[in-house]
Amino acid sequence: MPKKLKIKIAPSLLSADFSCLAREIHKIESAQADMLHIDVMDGNFVPNITIGPVVIKDIRKITKLPLDVHLMIKRPELLIDNFIAAGSDMITLHIETIPGAKLKVQSAKLKKKGIRLGISLNPNTPLSKIKPVLNMVDFVLVMSVYPGFPGQKFIASVLPKIKQLRAIFKGDIAVDGGINQDTARQVVRAGANVLAAGSYIFKAKNYHQVIRGLKCLI
Ligand code: DX5
Ligand code: ZN
Numbered sequence: 479m480p481k482k483l484k485i486k487i488a489p490s491l492l493s494a495d496f497s498c499l500a501r502e503i504h505k506i507e508s509a510q511a512d513m514l515h516i517d518v519m520d521g522n523f524v525p526n527i528t529i530g531p532v533v534i535k536d537i538r539k540i541t542k543l544p545l546d547v548h549l550m551i552k553r554p555e556l557l558i559d560n561f562i563a564a565g566s567d568m569i570t571l572h573i574e575t576i577p578g579a580k581l582k583v584q585s586a587k588l589k590k591k592g593i594r595l596g597i598s599l600n601p602n603t604p605l606s607k608i609k610p611v612l613n614m615v616d617f618v619l620v621m622s623v624y625p626g627f628p629g630q631k632f633i634a635s636v637l638p639k640i641k642q643l644r645a646i647f648k649g650d651i652a653v654d655g656g657i658n659q660d661t662a663r664q665v666v667r668a669g670a671n672v673l674a675a676g677s678y679i680f681k682a683k684n685y686h687q688v689i690r691g692l693k694c695l696i
Contacts, residue, residue, distance in 0.1 A: 483671040486512035487689050488546050488652065490676030492528060493628045502680070503541050509685035510693075513544040513568065515654070515674045517625075518561070520551035523575055524626040531557075531564040538565030546570070548598065548654070548674075550625045555580050562593060570596035570619045573607050578614075585614035596652070600624060601633045605642055612647055620670065623655030628676040632656025637668045644669025663695045 489511050494502040506514065516534060521527040538545060544567035551557065554571050561569060569588065571581065581597070588595045597608050598619035608618065620640055623630040632655060643651055652672035653665040662673050673692055682688040 483650065485666060485693050485695065486650070486672045487679075487692050488513045488515040488672055488674040489679045489685070489689070490515040490517055490628065490654070490674050492517045493676035493680035495680075499537070500540050503537065503543070505685055506679075507541055507543050509689050511543060511685075511689055512672075513546040514541065515546045515548060515676075517676075518547060518549050518551060519626065523552045523572065524550045526626045531560040534561065534564040534566065544568060546674075548596075548619065549575075551575065555584060558584060562588075562591060566593060568594040568596060568617075570598050570617075572598045572600070572625075573611065574600060574603060578611050581611050582614055598654070601636050605639050609646070615649075617650035617652060617672070618643060618647060619652045619654055619674070620665075621655055622653050622657070622661070622665070625655070630656055632658075632661040634661075634664070637664060640665055640668035640670050657692075659691055659695075662692050666695050 489506050517528055519526045519528040546568040547561050547566040548570045552575055554575055585595050594616040596617040596619050597611055597615045599608055600621050622632050622636045650672050651670045652674055653670045654674035657673050657675035658678040679685055679688050
């Protein structure tokens with residue numbers, strides 16, 4: 479990993495206790511998280527349904543943490559404006575859901591608004607699929623599980639993909655799925671610098687301790 483990229487932690491809200499969401503978010507904020515990873519699922523691109531712009535809009539009111547919105551939805555270009563209006567600071571689209579030409583339009587729009595754009599790819603999607611769009615995005619989110627559910631096992635075969643990506647991409651490389659102290663070390667060694675972690679953080683008693691541990695890996 480290039481020395482200048484510091485490790486950033488993006489707790490994935492999906493593993494929080496939704497019956498006291500505001501409290502969970504405030505705890506994560508004071509635990510020195512760098513952003514809040516929000517998983518949006520449509521029951522179509524992935525076999526689960528989570529939250530949408532209505533909830534994100536209210537989350538925006540109660541935290542200063544950058545909102546890192548991970549869209550796991552089909553035809554994201556139809557709904558992206560709602561997520562912008564809700565207050566997203568970063569939006570990640572899946573390469574499996576949007577062709578390059580449409581991504582280019584979204585990229586120009588987000589740039590004007592000062593919103594960072596990420597591209598994500600599933601474990602079985604080769605790096606070659608995102609290579610043509612790397613110049614349109616600010617960061618890449620490498621999926622290390624098949625998206626849909628928290629608490630899945632990290633798929634180690636994505637490590638060479640992270641390594642190859644780091645060789646050609648200077649921006650943030652985030653990894654999402656099955657991150658814990660051990661897998662975090664592996665992905666950081668491979669070249670990633672942003673860790674999206676759900677169950678490992680939210681199932682812990684002390685969020686701050688876990689986040690601190692993830693930040694000092696090497
Ligand atoms: C997977 C989501 C992830 C996930 C992370 O579909 O995009 O953000 O909830 O959860 P853990 O860290 O438990 O794998
Ligand atoms: Zn995610």
